[in-house]
Amino acid sequence: MPSHATTAKRRHPAPRRHRVETRRPWWTSPWLLAGTVAAVAAVVAILLFVGTSTPRTSPGTKGSNLAPSSVVDAATNPDVAALAVVGVAGESASFVDISKASAALTRDSHPLVVFVSADYCPFCAARRWGLVVALSRFGTFSNLGLTSSSSTDTDPNTSSFSFHGSSYSSSWISFDGVETETSDGKPLDAPDAQVLGVLAKYDVPPYTSQADAIPFLDLGGRYLSIGAGFSPALLQGMSAEQIAKVIRDPHSPVGQAIMADANAITAAVCTMTGDQPASVCAAAPIPQVIATLEGR
Amino acid sequence: MSRRASRGAIALAAFAFVGAAISVYLTFVHYAAAPLACGSCGVIDCADVMSSAYSVLPGTTIPVTVPGMLWFAGSGALAVTAVVALRRGIAEPGWLRPMHLLWTVAGLVAVFYLVYGEISLRHICEWCTGVHLLVLASLLVAMARWQHSVSR
Numbered sequence A: 001m002p003s004h005a006t007t008a009k010r011r012h013p014a015p016r017r018h019r020v021e022t023r024r025p026w027w028t029s030p031w032l033l034a035g036t037v038a039a040v041a042a043v044v045a046i047l048l049f050v051g052t053s054t055p056r057t058s059p060g061t062k063g064s065n066l067a068p069s070s071v072v073d074a075a076t077n078p079d080v081a082a083l084a085v086v087g088v089a090g091e092s093a094s095f096v097d098i099s100k101a102s103a104a105l106t107r108d109s110h111p112l113v114v115f116v117s118a119d120y121c122p123f124c125a126a127r128r129w130g131l132v133v134a135l136s137r138f139g140t141f142s143n144l145g146l147t148s149s150s151s152t153d154t155d156p157n158t159s160s161f162s163f164h165g166s167s168y169s170s171s172w173i174s175f176d177g178v179e180t181e182t183s184d185g186k187p188l189d190a191p192d193a194q195v196l197g198v199l200a201k202y203d204v205p206p207y208t209s210q211a212d213a214i215p216f217l218d219l220g221g222r223y224l225s226i227g228a229g230f231s232p233a234l235l236q237g238m239s240a241e242q243i244a245k246v247i248r249d250p251h252s253p254v255g256q257a258i259m260a261d262a263n264a265i266t267a268a269v270c271t272m273t274g275d276q277p278a279s280v281c282a283a284a285p286i287p288q289v290i291a292t293l294e295g296r
Numbered sequence B: 001m002s003r004r005a006s007r008g009a010i011a012l013a014a015f016a017f018v019g020a021a022i023s024v025y026l027t028f029v030h031y032a033a034a035p036l037a038c039g040s041c042g043v044i045d046c047a048d049v050m051s052s053a054y055s056v057l058p059g060t061t062i063p064v065t066v067p068g069m070l071w072f073a074g075s076g077a078l079a080v081t082a083v084v085a086l087r088r089g090i091a092e093p094g095w096l097r098p099m100h101l102l103w104t105v106a107g108l109v110a111v112f113y114l115v116y117g118e119i120s121l122r123h124i125c126e127w128c129t130g131v132h133l134l135v136l137a138s139l140l141v142a143m144a145r146w147q148h149s150v151s152r
Helices: A004-011 A031-052 A069-076 A080-086 A122-135 A193-202 A240-246 A253-273 A286-293 B003-032 B046-050 B065-087 B096-121 B126-150
Strands: A110-117 A139-142 A145-148 A159-162 A167-170 A174-179 A216-219 A223-226
Touching: A031 B096, A031 B126, A069 A122, A069 A139, A069 A240, A080 A253, A110 A122, A110 A193, A110 A253, A122 A139, A122 A159, A122 A253, A159 A240, A167 A174, A174 A193, A193 A216, A216 A253, A223 A253, A240 A253, A253 A286, B003 B046, B003 B065, B003 B126, B046 B096, B046 B126, B065 B096, B065 B126, B096 B126
Parallel strands: A110 A174
Antiparallel strands: A110 A216, A139 A167, A145 A159, A216 A223
16 A cells, blocks of 8 residues: 555656756867867878879978988998098199188188089089088988989989088088089079178189189188099999999099098098097098198 | 876976976987987988987077077976975965966967977977877866866
8 A cells, every 4th residue: 555655746746857958069079189189180191192293302402302312311321441442542632721811710610611613513412422421420310312414414313412502510520512403503502791702712723723613622621622522424424322332432433532532531631620529530441631732 | 285286296297207308308408418328220210300400499509409408497386386385285376377377378389390390300309209108198187287276
């Protein structure tokens, strides 16, 4: 038998509560997190599609490619033993002592190496190999480009680095590499006022038979070298990768030429830095090359 | 103190610490010209990415790891503010979670640019990918924390 209480409940049922459906705003939904992950994946997929459908380029290089890491690694990590074996046995550009005519050339409190060249120039292409090898012993290049000389000039399509868009950091020296024109003769980098002053003073007779000659290399206002360290004909028909493969080989004519030029440049740089670092400037054959440079 | 809220803030602080440590290391490698501890096999090539034009702020020689350090420092500061408030049993400032969410969204935009750089170079850098994942993880946690605050 039902109790009174139960009977009362049946007679007077409690007022029914109506549930009010409150929709949660979409931004509080757990699906927002999943949607975010999906959106990120979609953006990466789009970037993957766009990025792989264009040639490998880099901002600031205006169409010239970055040098492959294998080529950069070979040139910027020279074999010290091979450099000692080669010495300056190959051809070597002449270095003119301008220290008596020039004040020391500096930037950011370091001796400054100025190199003015152009992508189209085959002699510049040859010079850059030794220059990159030599300067890598004093510091680090970033963003070295890859280029080849003009297809219509002598020694056409000579493969080399390009300094356009690159940077260099060193505890010993500063470096300003200026590529004035592209391989097809279009304007590229503009020399700054300091470099223009150096060119006005030294890229003229009697330092060169013809004004505005390239490649132009001023080593701290101490030594001047205008021209290639060896003939670009030596590099004919070789890709940058093929050059990189022999750049540390003391038995290869190409390796010998590049390393001999690098040794000459290294010795000239050592005269700028007070023979520092010793690990570079005291290593064979640099002391002998310095002695030759200084006419001792 | 909500244990869940505290866990989220601590996770954000941890992500920021690890990300800042990676950024400091990569910045040191850049300026000291020290060898980079990373692989070079197939698509993975840290040295190529870290020496590319994408490794510096456009038009400068400042490595992108410097703004990376600053970003993680900012994220860490916001996370620590939350952790301290929660530990003291006081309410987090109302602006904190929306601000952290906006900060991580800005970080993700930068990550998209850097990922595009890696794709353009056809190479991936493990350190960079680690940092990118930390930014994404920070975004998701910051979003979850923000959602929790607006749904209360």
